[in-house]
Amino acid sequence: MYIIFGLLLGVVLGLVLKINIPDQFTSYVSIAILACIDSVFGAIRGNLYKNFQADIFISGFFGNAILAAALAYLGDKLGVPIYLAAVLVFGGRIFDNFANIRRKLLENYKSSKDKNSDTV
């Protein structure tokens, strides 16, 4: 509920406020977005496993985004594609988290079904 409301509010803000990110920064922003998505998936997983901690989530969200963008920038300056490291790690973790979420949800679904059939 909070998540969906937040997402919608963000979309509206993004459409209303015309903030133009300069062209040369777009690649860094993309990497930062990847890091953020990873954090959100982590949060969903943490929520499902009941070990979600808000402070860890917030620090991870901003810390990962900033570190990823900084690494991409540094890689650009050094001529080494360090951003690949961020893409690999975050991409891998997103899939990993998603697999965990899927399993947990299916387990929950099955157990609730079993309970229902027991009672009937």
Place this chain on the structure above:
Amino acid sequence: MKRLNARVSVMVVCIILSFILTSQFRNILNKSKYYDTTATSDITVELESLKSQKEALEKSVTELQTKISQYEKSSTEKNGKTTQILEELNNTRLVTGQTDVKGQGVTVTLIPKTGLLGTPSEEGRINDRDIIVILNELRFAGAEAIAVNDIRITGYSGIRNSGSYIMVNNDERVLPMKKVEIKAIGKKEDLQSSLDIFQQANDFTGVFEMKVEPSDDITINRYLKSYSFQYAKSVNEVK
């Protein structure tokens, strides 16, 4: 309280995430508007049409020139005196490069050195100066007609680097990353021996490979444009 905190923090993060996402999306969509592919295809179509126009115009030039030569012939047949004038005219055309010519001569091919993966390297670029010194050498060896990539070199031709091209005759382009072919008509032994000496005196091996091939049948097309003198007037005329 702790739970509420967590929810609010998640909401704030979601707002930020979707905000960045939408603005980034908008940016990228805007960008793709600027680099519309239809513009490039329009330019290609225009280029093609201009090319065909140029070909048609060149055809009409040849037709008109054959007509002129027919008139000249018929006028000399009527009047014997004009034969000498016609001969002189033809001679002048040879000198100014306004007729197609053929005869023995040499073909000089300059092949730029390529980089590791077959890509043209920056050092492998043929420069205007390289072509100019070769033309100079050919002229000294008695070349009577010269063409660079089938662009006729006249007494008024200029050659110079222009961006990534070499401009010849002010508006014709030669790609310096690809091979350049210089054709010259003259006594082929003279041309070849002088180029051999030239090659030993000048080391181009790091930049490009130079091949000289003598031949008995070299055709060089005429200079297609007409000369127009705006400032130089004949002294007798001015007086």
